Amino acid sequence: MSGADQPEGTARRPSRQRSAVLALLDDLDGFSSAQDLHALLRERGDAVGLATVYRALQALVDDGQVDVLRGADGEAAYRRCSPVHHHHLVCRSCGTTVEVADPPVERWARQIAAEHGFADVQHQVEVFGTCRACTTAGPVVS
Amino acid sequence: MSGADQPEGTARRPSRQRSAVLALLDDLDGFSSAQDLHALLRERGDAVGLATVYRALQALVDDGQVDVLRGADGEAAYRRCSPVHHHHLVCRSCGTTVEVADPPVERWARQIAAEHGFADVQHQVEVFGTCRACTTAGPVVS
DNA sequence: GTGTTCATGAGAATCATTCTCGCATAGCCG
């Protein structure tokens, strides 16, 4: 456990299963849980073990090719995303996701951290809401 | 899961255990996991069941008296906090937490959401870093 | 004071995630 395992992101042996996971993520729009992805792969005919899905997902997250989000229930949700830094605007009803880049927030986070003497800053920003389609179509039943 | 259970936050019967949890959180500075809180209560002599700690924590979160944060491992961490909206600056080494209020980010989140037609907006902003004390004292071994 | 209701506590149950171990395959060496 010394931290950095692979010198670079692509030091792993290529495999059909890994590509299948990435391909599936490419086809999906919103965030999906690891269990869902596993079930979908099975339906597609790409038989992949559950443990392998987790391994592939972790590798992809390490590589920065996939974003991970923790829902309120602690379940991890994954999504293919652009490698550049960005944040998400997620519809809490239909799961649609919009990627947003935002220099002001980046700057603000760095500044706040610097003011308090914090270094090596990371920040995590997610915005949840109900998209227009869901607002008009299906208001939450009370 | 019909949504609103209690009409108002204080509809629960008061109890020694619930106060003990809140009192303990008052004494602690950073975020603590439910399991840690349970162990600490035991050490203090306030014998409280683990399930009760979880129940009390959920109630307090519902009331907005406690903040919950999900670590990278999915474990929930709780912390007593002011009832007004704010965000956190957390030291990833020693756990020290600074509450930061920030109108600009609030405005930014609302604006971004509005631009994309999202309503009923919530946002989640956490900034992680290494505080000055930890930076000078114990740099991370590579 | 008595009955009813709600919270508690201990342990079992659940669920996502990780680990173990044996097997298959890919790449490399002789």
Next chain:
DNA sequence: CGGCTATGCGAGAATGATTCTCATGAACAC
């Protein structure tokens, strides 16, 4: 070219946090 070795895979067990169940005890209502 054949065999060797490391690495990834798969299935199921193990782990660990959180939630549920149900019987007991305490608090409120009358």
